Amino acid sequence: MEKEPRKLVFRVTPWIFLLVLPLFYADVVWRNNIQFEQRLHYISSTETISSTRKINTNETVGEKKESLDFLLSKLVKGEDQEKLKATGFACNTQVYSKHCIANKPVWIDTTTMTVTIPSNQPVRETVIRPYARQEDDVLLSTVTPVKILQGNTTLPVCQYNHEIPAVIFSSSGFVGNVFHEINEIIIPLFITTAQFKSRVLFIAEDHSPPFLKKYNNILSRLTSHEIMNPSANQTIHCFPGAVVGLKFHGHLALNSSDIPTGLSMSHFRQFLRESLNLKYHNVSQINRPTVMLLSRRTTRRILNEDEIVAMMEELGFRVMVVARAKVVSNLEVFSSMINSCSVFVGAHGAGLTNELFLPDGAVMVQVDLIGLEWAAANYYGNPARAMSVHYLRYKIEPEESSLLKVFGRRDHTAITDPKALPVQAGKEVYLNGQNVRINVARFRETMVEAMSLVRDLTL
Structure with a gap:
């Protein structure tokens, strides 16, 4: 029988817990909720209103029109x-x-x-x-x-x-x-x-x-x-x-x-840092290499999560394990946590979008599952490089996928040629019906490479 993986909702070392949740969450999120309530009301007054801020009191109507024309024409x-x-x-x-x-x-x-x-x-x-x-x-x-x-x-x-x-x-x-x-x-x-x-x-x-x-x-x-x-x-x-x-x-x-013209991913990431008051711009500012493992609780689960965490800790990483729970959905809190990490690890899924909040020079490690190669590369792999984030792909073998037990043999079409399945069937098989038991020794090589990419900058 397979060993049931531990039911880990949130694992975080005391320093980040004390830093992020009591101070950041209680102060910033509370105040932002108040600001949101103030901003959310719609314009409903019966009086005529003006919705502009006067930037230059000497600006003429013609100059305003010319400026607006220029911006819209872009x-x-x-x-x-x-x-x-x-x-x-x-x-x-x-x-x-x-x-x-x-x-x-x-x-x-x-x-x-x-x-x-x-x-x-x-x-x-x-x-x-x-x-x-x-x-x-x-x-x-x-x-x-x-x-x-x-x-x-x-x-x-x-x-x-x-x-x-x-x-x-x-x-x-x-x-x-x-x-x-x-x-x-x-x-x-x-x-x-x-x-x-x-x-x-x-x-x-x-x-x-x-x-x-x-x-x-x-x-x-x-x-x-x-x-x-x-x-x-x-x-x-x-x-x-x-x-x-x-x-x-x-x-x-x-x-x-x-x-x-003129906008790039670097501009957008700086905009996010300023909007969310993120602390770290570059991974060199983080004192000790820190990994966040994004834990999935339903499909695409890492079944031997405990072993993976133990291996990463042996390599010298401080490890945070975060499940897709309430803390993940709180943008201010979770983006700050991601921003404090040197390495971000997870199986393919929407949660990897949070790579946007990593500091420059950090590493994103994606566990690339069977049938999801195109989506993994185009949704998260290629974009990571444009973010000044190192991207490492851990491509699983059939023996690591739960699909091998489902289809019975390595040479089954569903494993060797995922494109042969209709789109909806493929979604059910590869996205909704697949878990992974990672080969710890193979994955260790990927994490050693990740450590080498950040170690010199974090010492």
Whole structure:
């Protein structure tokens, strides 16, 4: 009989427990929750309001317009940029994403989520579901569409006038999964809006209070204004320009050669450090090599977790074992814990998204399971390198996978050719039906390499 692995929810050495939980959690999280409650209310006053911060008291209306035109024009390029300049409206459409830009006054009816852009031309209608990923029809069906009317049409009466542009996006999709939350909402928001230096007003369709609360510290650095819930607001707002939808650069990716120019993963990671008040910029600042092992409790479990922990401790690592529990879902606490680590270890899964919070020079070790090679490389391996994080791949042998017992032999098609399985069947087999018993001796070689990458910097 196989030995039942220990039921370890959270294992952490006293120094990090005392440092992170009592002080960091009690002080920062408590205060941030209060700030969130203050920021979460939507704009509902019957009086006309202004939603801009006056940056330069000597700035003329023309200078403000020129500056706004420049910032909005950076969100499109080529023919789309020329169209924006000529007509005041353009949409950038690619395989994976779509967003539309207006650099002229717009009327936004939050009751119907209709954006009206007046012109002397016949009315043209554009419908967009404002989510970064556009290739997934099932996902997009959960996103409320926005209707954009451009042309000679009757304008509604403005109830609120704003001096900053609006950015409309959806907080729907796979909210609740950290990979999708950061990959498809947070990074695209940064790509699309960082250049405005918080002088934008977010309109969050499919309004999700848990999502907005979780990422409050990040969102509050992208906009200095209350995030509007259109379903609760239901009024007419006028803006000097607008962005509908978000730009997507790929899996945990920022492409500095794409629009808007100048942004890279290093910029985003620095933005995260500042937003979440993370202590360590480089792994050399950590006094003793520290490993976090992300423990999965359902599928893709490491069945001999105790042996792996003992081996890492023998190599001289201080080891934290964290299960996917309440502490993992608290962004402020968990990002601080990850940031204090030299090495991050885990089987393939959404939790590896937290590699974003590692200091530069740290090591991410992914346990690469059967049938998940492409996802492991594209979702976490390749992005890690762009984060200035070393990436080590531990590719398991069939004997280490629970699938060998399921299919009976090493040469079974499900093991030798995972692509042969239909997509849904593959998901059930490889994602939902696989655990691993790691070969400790083989994995020790990987951890020795990880130690060698950080030891010189941490002594």
